Amino acid sequence: MERSTTKRVTKRITTTAGGAQGIFSLLASVLAAVAGLALNTQTLAQTDPLPSWNDTPAKQAIVNFVKLTTDKSSSRFVPPEERIATFDQDGTLWVEHPIYTQVVFCLDRVPAVVKEKPELADAEPFKTVLSGDRGAIAKLSMRDLFKILAATLTGMSVDEFGAEVKKWLDTATDSRWKRPYTQLTYLPMIELLKYLRTNGYRTYIVTGGGQDFVRVYAEEVYGIPPEQVVGTMGGTKYSYDKEGKPFLTKKPELLLNDNDAGKPEGIHLMIGRRPYAAFGNSTGDRQMLEYTKAGEGLRLAMLVLHDDAKREYAYGPAQGLPDTKVGAFTPALHDEAAKQAGL
Amino acid sequence: MERSTTKRVTKRITTTAGGAQGIFSLLASVLAAVAGLALNTQTLAQTDPLPSWNDTPAKQAIVNFVKLTTDKSSSRFVPPEERIATFDQDGTLWVEHPIYTQVVFCLDRVPAVVKEKPELADAEPFKTVLSGDRGAIAKLSMRDLFKILAATLTGMSVDEFGAEVKKWLDTATDSRWKRPYTQLTYLPMIELLKYLRTNGYRTYIVTGGGQDFVRVYAEEVYGIPPEQVVGTMGGTKYSYDKEGKPFLTKKPELLLNDNDAGKPEGIHLMIGRRPYAAFGNSTGDRQMLEYTKAGEGLRLAMLVLHDDAKREYAYGPAQGLPDTKVGAFTPALHDEAAKQAGL
Numbered sequence: 001m002e003r004s005t006t007k008r009v010t011k012r013i014t015t016t017a018g019g020a021q022g023i024f025s026l027l028a029s030v031l032a033a034v035a036g037l038a039l040n041t042q043t044l045a046q047t048d049p050l051p052s053w054n055d056t057p058a059k060q061a062i063v064n065f066v067k068l069t070t071d072k073s074s075s076r077f078v079p080p081e082e083r084i085a086t087f088d089q090d091g092t093l094w095v096e097h098p099i100y101t102q103v104v105f106c107l108d109r110v111p112a113v114v115k116e117k118p119e120l121a122d123a124e125p126f127k128t129v130l131s132g133d134r135g136a137i138a139k140l141s142m143r144d145l146f147k148i149l150a151a152t153l154t155g156m157s158v159d160e161f162g163a164e165v166k167k168w169l170d171t172a173t174d175s176r177w178k179r180p181y182t183q184l185t186y187l188p189m190i191e192l193l194k195y196l197r198t199n200g201y202r203t204y205i206v207t208g209g210g211q212d213f214v215r216v217y218a219e220e221v222y223g224i225p226p227e228q229v230v231g232t233m234g235g236t237k238y239s240y241d242k243e244g245k246p247f248l249t250k251k252p253e254l255l256l257n258d259n260d261a262g263k264p265e266g267i268h269l270m271i272g273r274r275p276y277a278a279f280g281n282s283t284g285d286r287q288m289l290e291y292t293k294a295g296e297g298l299r300l301a302m303l304v305l306h307d308d309a310k311r312e313y314a315y316g317p318a319q320g321l322p323d324t325k326v327g328a329f330t331p332a333l334h335d336e337a338a339k340q341a342g343l
Numbered sequence: 344m345e346r347s348t349t350k351r352v353t354k355r356i357t358t359t360a361g362g363a364q365g366i367f368s369l370l371a372s373v374l375a376a377v378a379g380l381a382l383n384t385q386t387l388a389q390t391d392p393l394p395s396w397n398d399t400p401a402k403q404a405i406v407n408f409v410k411l412t413t414d415k416s417s418s419r420f421v422p423p424e425e426r427i428a429t430f431d432q433d434g435t436l437w438v439e440h441p442i443y444t445q446v447v448f449c450l451d452r453v454p455a456v457v458k459e460k461p462e463l464a465d466a467e468p469f470k471t472v473l474s475g476d477r478g479a480i481a482k483l484s485m486r487d488l489f490k491i492l493a494a495t496l497t498g499m500s501v502d503e504f505g506a507e508v509k510k511w512l513d514t515a516t517d518s519r520w521k522r523p524y525t526q527l528t529y530l531p532m533i534e535l536l537k538y539l540r541t542n543g544y545r546t547y548i549v550t551g552g553g554q555d556f557v558r559v560y561a562e563e564v565y566g567i568p569p570e571q572v573v574g575t576m577g578g579t580k581y582s583y584d585k586e587g588k589p590f591l592t593k594k595p596e597l598l599l600n601d602n603d604a605g606k607p608e609g610i611h612l613m614i615g616r617r618p619y620a621a622f623g624n625s626t627g628d629r630q631m632l633e634y635t636k637a638g639e640g641l642r643l644a645m646l647v648l649h650d651d652a653k654r655e656y657a658y659g660p661a662q663g664l665p666d667t668k669v670g671a672f673t674p675a676l677h678d679e680a681a682k683q684a685g686l
Binding site: 081158211212215225226227229233235236237238245246247248255256261264265268269270271272273287290291294 | 424501554555558562568569570572576578579580581588589590591598599604607608611612613614615616630633634637
């Protein structure tokens with residue numbers, strides 16, 4: 001069985017920098033996980049907790065961080081209850097190109113929504129989505145996209161929504177990989193989640209994606225329970241059905257946009273503790289990484305660099321170009337991180 | 344050493360009712376905990392996990408619920424990851440009369456706020472608060488109270504706020520009991536928290552009080568960590584200080600009022616799972632109890648009845664009167680619960 005060992009490595013940039021500001025590392029080349037292999041946990045080596053990682057300073061930084069913060073005799077020891085590690089999802093734990101999985105779900109749901117509300121069939125942006133014209137759909141504005149998200153992610157009960165997502169995930173497949181989306185995770189990052197948990201860290205997802213959406217599969221896919229999923233949050237409304245049984249309906253009301261500054265704000269809201277380690281891959285994760293690093297003691301902040309076009313996608317700094325569409329990770333952020341890491 | 348054994352019991356109403364709708368019990372007379380005793384965990388008997396509870400159907404309902412939901416051979420078995428128990432705080436875990444502790448904190452903070460903003464000294468409701476006229480303060484409207492809450496609970500950094508609350512709790516004392524507020528907890532309920540945790544339940548606070556306020560002391564007082572405190576939530580704003588260090592400021596923006604319907608909504612937002620057991624004492628807890636009961640399998644929903652005027656306060660149904668000021672628990676809710684419990 002093939003083991004994903006990040007053979008195609010174009011960059012290996014990382015370092016450790018101790019002190020109150022903690023460690024800032026650029027995590028390069030961890031994106032070689034072949035989809036599907038992520039679930040084959042039996043193949044993981046027993047001795048090396050991160051067998052899919054090349055022996056780079058990035059890996060060493062992680063191992064050092066874990067050793068120092070879990071060793072009671074270390075001045076950097078962190079009590080178990082404070083061991084929080086937060087992970088962005090899209091582009092950090094699973095593939096985000098060419099389009100966020102949740103957006104695919106929303107687009108796929110448009111016909112069902114139009115069936116319930118036929119007047120939408122001739123209204124934009126629903127008309128364009130129904131046309132199936134991929135070029136036109138790709139050109140939809142953010143404003144149009146929000147209309148689609150609101151129409152497809154709200155208006156039903158929380159339970160109905162969860163069932164819809166589950167049904168979709170069971171049948172939908174990625175067009176390039178021909179696999180369910182839940183298999184498009186990065187094996188090295190799955191190993192990292194487990195390694196941190198084995199060492200007493202509680203792993204949280206902190207995603208710009210919908211909190212209710214990610215909660216449906218996070219336990220099965222990442223081993224992360226619903227209460228440890230922080231995402232973009234919408235309001236719900238409590239009411240009663242005909243039999244007097246209470247239920248919650250998803251409202252088109254944004255409580256918190258869990259991107260950019262919303263990530264540390266969401267972490268405070270949902271966890272109430274500052275993470276000791278944080279992992280992201282785009283400018284939308286910048287504030288989460290900054291907030292993590294700004295805590296006292298040893299902290300670990302890492303960025304995933306997407307540089308493997310063959311086994312995943314190469315974009316952002318790996319191409320020397322800003323990518324403003326999906327998972328924007330500009331060369332400027334890359335350079336800033338490299339500078340902070342003393343590279 | 345005195346053991347609080349709920350000697351003054353005026354009502355003992357409880358029952359168990361299995362089935363899909365679960366158990367609804369009226370928990371009477373658990374309010375005899377003498378303040379301060381709550382922390383003497385050494386005095387708890389080893390054999391009886393609830394030594395401060397009289398041997399009533401209420402106690403039996405709890406013990407039965409725990410036994411059935413944690414016994415793998417039982418049809419009512421609940422997997423450990425789903426064992427969630429939620430507790431209202433004011434009037435359920437600690438004393439709420441004659442005034443919510445957090446409101447006392449806010450009133451006590453008014454002079455400091457006015458010192459920073461002298462223009463408030465002659466503006467209502469601050470002028471009334473500064474006058475020290477207890478009668479006039481007690482008559483302030485809800486609208487005035489919200490002005491005081493906004494002025495005293497927001498505008499500072501999250502860290503500064505936490506430090507302020509901690510400092511206040513270390514020095515302020517209740518006027519009747521002459522003890523720190525953190526000692527005014529109900530010993531039987533502290534035992535219940537521990538009993539549930541010992542049996543794999545994760546205990547959450549779900550309070551109308553401020554989430555950031557309660558998180559400051561919940562770990563020390565109740566053994567409940569910050570991430571398991573759900574409360575009324577305000578927004579925060581991420582920004583940088585002069586040295587470029589990021590911090591979060593508490594904004595006067597209400598994200599969720601964690602009372603009434605806000606309780607199940609807050610539970611969904613923060614936990615994403617339906618509780619198996621819920622405990623409250625007022626009409627503000629009604630929806631949380633309903634939502635808990637509406638889940639499948641065996642559920643436990645209980646109300647604390649305040650009937651001990653000597654060792655705590657007697658109010659609400661124990662007086663046969665609605666109490667609309669603090670911890671409103673109307674005879675109607677009492678009667679409905681009793682009816683559902685088959686009493």
